[in-house]
Amino acid sequence: MAQNGTTENGVTGANGDGSPPMPFPQPVKVQEIRHTKIFINNEWHTSLKGKTFQTFNPATGVKICEVEEADKTMETIDTGKPFLHSFFIDLDGSIKTLRYYAGWADKIHGKTMPVGKCLCAWNFPLLMFMWKVAPALCCGNTVVIKPAEQTPLTALHLGSLIKEAGFPPGVVNIVPGFGPTAGAAIASHMGIDKVAFTGSTKVGQLIKEAAAKSNLKRVTLELGGKNPCIVFADSDLQLAVEETQKGAFFxxxxxxxxxxxxxxxEQIYEEFVRRSVESAKSIVIGDPLDPRTSHGPQIDQKQFDKILELIDSGKKEGAKLECGGVAMDDTGLYIQPTVFSHVKDHMRIAKEEIFGPVQCIFRFKSQQEAIERANSTEYGLASAVFTRNLDRALSVSATLETGTVWVNCYNALHAQAPFGGYKMSGNGRELGEYALAEYSEVKAVTIKLTETL
Structure with missing residues (x-):
């Protein structure tokens, strides 16, 4: 979905040695949307009821197209994320995931599950598609994908590539639609043995309930998070600022x-806040198709309004707004990167998942206090520790109630490393060898021998 062969002005070789400029991806700004129908058995179908729903470009508010409803430039247009993020993170991560599980396909013996079903989130529609489909196919399953209604176009385009690649009919099926209709119907379907979902905790609870009330299908849930980072005074301060900012605003x-x-x-609190504000103000906001942009629009009006309401609650409850906190005046659903300091644990911005560009900075005095406050949440997805002390890094990591702990880094995800949450952040694991267990069933066959040696 990118035109290669062009270069970015002023960019020299990777070693900075004056070598010729490296090829740099450029977006195809005029996209032809070819696939808007339901993809079943390698064929495109219209809705039985003739219903369609609209999908919009969050950067401009303009309708992209209408998609049939079932009871990587494209990724950027559909989600509003910066093009280079889509190209170098989403697309690259998807390729690595496919290659990783392709290597597992001939190493699984006698473990299969009849069918799998995936509900994909709107924030990473391409990457979440691959995280679920790759291990499911590797284990010999057929798959039904219901992409999020906000971002169906990437999944539908992948349907055309799946057919072009020669997949047998019926192995991968894609049914766009809404959660309360298409999603609920599949979650409660008696012929489906597995559901994998990435999204909100509330929807995850509904899916698990539907699974229990139908055929007790297995469920993997990757849900919300309110992820803590603990920055100790002995850490590399600038590194901690940069990594936590990327973690907050990516x-x-x-x-x-x-x-x-x-x-x-507390010894480094004021300086950390100062540098964080300085960094947040330098973030380039704009057209997601502009290579200089690192911050695009929110996904839709509902999410946009929710974020601004929570920002307002933070100001009312006494947190100090250091920067941002307002919508951009331009067309599109843009919110400035927002930093709050002097945040207290009882505030809504400290407890609720905002799912927007809001960083809350707290002060702590002791290691034990930091651990207790970090764990004082209903979520348990990810966390990070910043320190130069290896003993401290290991001991704190062991006590944090999260499925992933990053040390002196953030969002360091790899196809080989399992990913998933504790508590209300879900159950099961994606990626790595652990994901194979989610899409396979163990069977013991015992045979009585009539002859003995």
Whole structure:
């Protein structure tokens, strides 16, 4: 979905040695949307009821097209995320995931499950598609995908590539639609044995309930997070600022792993806040198709309004708004990167998943205090520790109640490393060898021998 062969002005070789400019991807700004129908058995179908729903470009508010409803430039247009993020993170991560599980396909013996079903989130529609489809196919399953109604176009385009690649009919099926109709119907379907979902905790609970009331299908849930970062005074301060900022504002904060709670030791608190504000103000906001842009619009009006309402609650409850906190005046659903300091644990911005570009910075005095406050949440998806002390890094990591702990880094995801949450952040694991267990069933066959040696 990108035109290669062009270069970025002023960019020299990777070693900075004056070598010729490296090829740089450029977006195809005029996209032809070819696939808007339901994809079943390698064929495109219209809705039985003739219903369609609209999908919009969140950067401009303009309708992209209408998609049939069932009871990587494209990724940028559909989600509003910066093009280079889509190209170098979403697309690259998808390729690595496919290659990783392709390597597992001939190493699984006698473990299969009849059918799998995936509900994909809107914040990473391409990457979440691959996280679920790759291990499911590797284990010999057929798959039904219901992409999020906000971002169906990437999944539908992948349907055309699946057919072109020669997949047998019926192996991968894509049914766009809404959660209460298409999603609920599949979650409660008696012929489906597995559901994998990435999204909100509320919807995850509904899916698990539907699974229990139908055929007790297995469920993997990757849900919300209110992820803590603990920054100790002995850490590399600038590194901690940069990594927590990337964690907070990547994908406009629309990320289940968003670093929304940053606990900073009191000796370095004021300097950490100062540098964080300086960094947030330097973020380039604009057209997602502009390579200079690192911050695009929110996904839709509902999410946009929710974020601004929570920002307003933070101001009312006494947190100090250091920067941002307002919508941009231009067309589109843009919110400035927002930093709050002097945040207290009882505030809504400290407890609720915002899913927007909001960083909350807390002060702490002792290691034990930081651990207790970091764990004082209903979520348990990811966390981070910043320190130069290896003993401290290991001991704190062991006590944090999250499925992933990053040390001196953030959002360091790899196809080989399992990913998933504790508590209300879900159950089961994606990626790595652990994901194979989610899409396979163990069977013991015992045979009585009539002859003995």
């Amino acid at each position: 994908n406009q904060g629309q990320c289940c792993t968003a670093a929304s709670r940053v606990f900073v030791e």
